[in-house]
Amino acid sequence: MSTVTETRPMTRREWLLSDRPQSRTQARLGRAYMTWQRFSANKLAVLGLLILLALVFVAAFANVLAPHSPYIGDLANARLLPPGTEGYLLGTDDLGRDILSRLIHGSRLTLAVVLLVAIIAAPVGLIVGAIAGYAGGWVDAVLMRITDIFLAFPKLVLALAFVAALGPGIENAVIAIAITSWPPYARIARAETLTVRNSDYIAAVQLMGASPTRIVFRHVMPMCMSSLIVRVTLDMAGIILTAAGLGFLGLGAQPPLPEWGAMIASGRRFILDQWWVATMPGIAILIVSLGFNLLGDGLRDALDPRESGQ
Amino acid sequence: MGGRRRARPAKIMGAVLRFLVIVVTTYLGLLAVTFFIGRVIPIDPVLAVLGDRAPTHVVERTREAMGLNLPLYQQFFIYVRQALTGDFGISVLTTNPVMTDIRRVFPATMELATLGTLIGAIFGVPLGVLAAVKRGSIADQIVRVIGLVGYSVPIFWLALLSLLVFYARLKWVAYPGRIDIVFEYTFTPITGFYLFDALWQRQWDVLWDVFRHIILPASLLGYFSLAYISRMTRSFMLNELQQEYIVAARAKGLSETRIIWGHALRNAAVPLVTVIALSYAGLLEGSVLTETVFAWPGLGLYITNSLQNADMNAVLGGTIVIGSVFIGINLLSDLLYRTLDPRTRQR
Secondary structure, three states: OOOOOOOOOOOHHHHHHOOOOOOHHHHHHHHHHHHHHHHHOOHHHHHHHHHHHHHHHHHHOHHHHOOOOOOOOOOOOOOOOOOOEOOEOOOEOOOOOEHHHHHHHHHHHHHHHHHHHHHHHHHHHHHHHHHHHHHOHHHHHHHHHHHHHHHOOOHHHHHHHHHHHHOOOHHHHHHHHHHHHOHHHHHHHHHHHHHHOOOHHHHHHHHOOOOHHHHHHHHHHHHHHHHHHHHHHHHHHHHHHHHHHHHHOOOOOOOOOOOHHHHHHHHHHHOOOOOHHHHHHHHHHHHHHHHHHHHHHHHHHHHOHHHHHO | OOHHHOOOHHHHHHHHHHHHHHHHHHHHHHHHHHHHHHHHOOOOHHHHHHOOOOOHHHHHHHHHHOOOOOOHHHHHHHHHHHHHOOOOOEOOOOOOEHHHHHHHHHHHHHHHHHHHHHHHHHHHHHHHHHHHHOOOOHHHHHHHHHHHHHHHOOHHHHHHHHHHHHHHHOOOOOOOOOOOOOOOOOOOOOOOOHHHHHHHOOOHHHHHHHHHHHHHHHHHHHHHHHHHHHHHHHHHHHHHHOOHHHHHHHHOOOOHHHHHHHHHHHHHHHHHHHHHHHHHHHHHHHHHHHHHHHOOOOHHHHHHHHHHOOOHHHHHHHHHHHHHHHHHHHHHHHHHHHHHOHHHOOO
16 A cells, blocks of 8 residues: 555655645745756856855955955055055055955955845846736726837936936946836836736735735736746846946946946056056956856846746 | 838728827926936036025025026926927036037037947947857857856946056057047038048048047947847848748759848848847947047037036036937837838738
8 A cells, every 4th residue: 555655764855856745935946946956057146156156255354354454555655556566466556555445345345236236126126017917908008108118218327417417426326227117127127027917826926805905916926927037137247337437427336435437447547557447447347347247147047947048 | 112001091090190299298208307306306407506605695586596496397398399499508618508519529429329320220230140040059159158248248448448458558559539639720620520521531640540539439339239239130040041931042043142141131120120229228328428538529528527516507418419319219219110111011
């Protein structure tokens, strides 16, 4: 009788991949494991993840890692030293500040900008899209028209205009970028909502008497998350570049903050003779946004097999 | 052009009407946003004009003259009417009407973006085709990396470095700007597109000089559109190469060249046109940062200069113009896609 219920203890892998999960946690862990399998098969995506983990690490321990102060330089002895000088691995800028230390502290600003934009823009897009998709009718028409209008705008130019009116500063740069980056999220959330709104489990929840608010927030939005995460990750590189562009134009973070874009701007004057002042921050931006792009591509392939045809 | 394809007039009317609604609401949206930025965000536009020491009666009079005592919706109405006639106010910096300034600088941006898109398409399409045909090969990987770097690199930084290398060290290209100062007074542009003007007037020395100025910024912009175009071409081509007609063409014994360039690319061409149009719109925007680095006297430089001098009329005027062209290209490419691709017509 007990041919089916074999009592050999399962390996961890079998437990994760079980067809009949005994609990919700097991099912979730199993799915996460499978996603991780797909993800980690992609070498470039893992590289992207490592870059971003390194970024988080550097930002978290900036105080310990930075060999010098990011703000106070040695004006007397250390102005515009080339890379490789004793004690200054990446050289110094015109105020005698260690470029490596400034880059390390600047990672905090980059991370902060990216996270803040994501925290502001993603929920806005998610709510707008889920409501539009679930409500349908004129609500959908109006919300999507507004979304399309914002989608049709040139993002950088609009962000420029916003910052011009709000005044330069890193907070305003974040607000301006967030205002221009929510529409794609709304479109994605709406598309996902449309695919689930007529499914059986939604009908079941409706029969149980759940309010539309509850359905949208508890049962529709979670289904939009994976596509949204992919898109947000892919957008992060663009957000970093826009923030750096604003910083370069003097509209983002203000001196003496070690924002990478602003550092390039200040190195611009010496580009012909002291090339490293402007070059080093650019390499940092390139590496980090490359990391986000690689991670985003990998996540898309792992989480969203439908779209990974390319 | 069979009769089956001709849709009923009512259906066409409906489509035209829907398109008009989209055009009108999108432009109204753009104007609403710039109106909001210009009139609502600054605490007091009068203060911005007069400063905080003006006597009360002057402030009142100015407020009335600027129409700021009217209800907000009436102000918006006036704003839309002015914007439609191309009246964006006076630039504080140049004391010209903003529209006059924009008309002067716009061809420079157009010339740069056009050449950039051309470069991007000429190199991007073959690279994308190559990557799709040799999927998974070294060539595919290289094209992928070129594209990824293009997506990830800050354009103004790459511009600075390219100036350092190609102008300062190698001396291959001319210094930042549009034309050598020697020709500034001897050369009279007609259309504002210097390459075309020089060619038209057969001033070969001018043409060479203009070329040496434009090639670096145009190549940079071209690289950015190449990143996008090659990636999309690859994806379209992969899609086409899986279709059954490709198998049929192979079975008929057509040469691989003919199948790829004659059949697959031809079918991928319609979405590609859209992609190229969109990347053109993107370059108009991307020119803001590039022009700043290359001192290119176009709309982007005009906007950033105005920004630095808090010249809001000029900033918003420039924003509206770039936004309008951007939206226009977006809508046009959408329309183009629908008319060019027969598959979207049946239904």
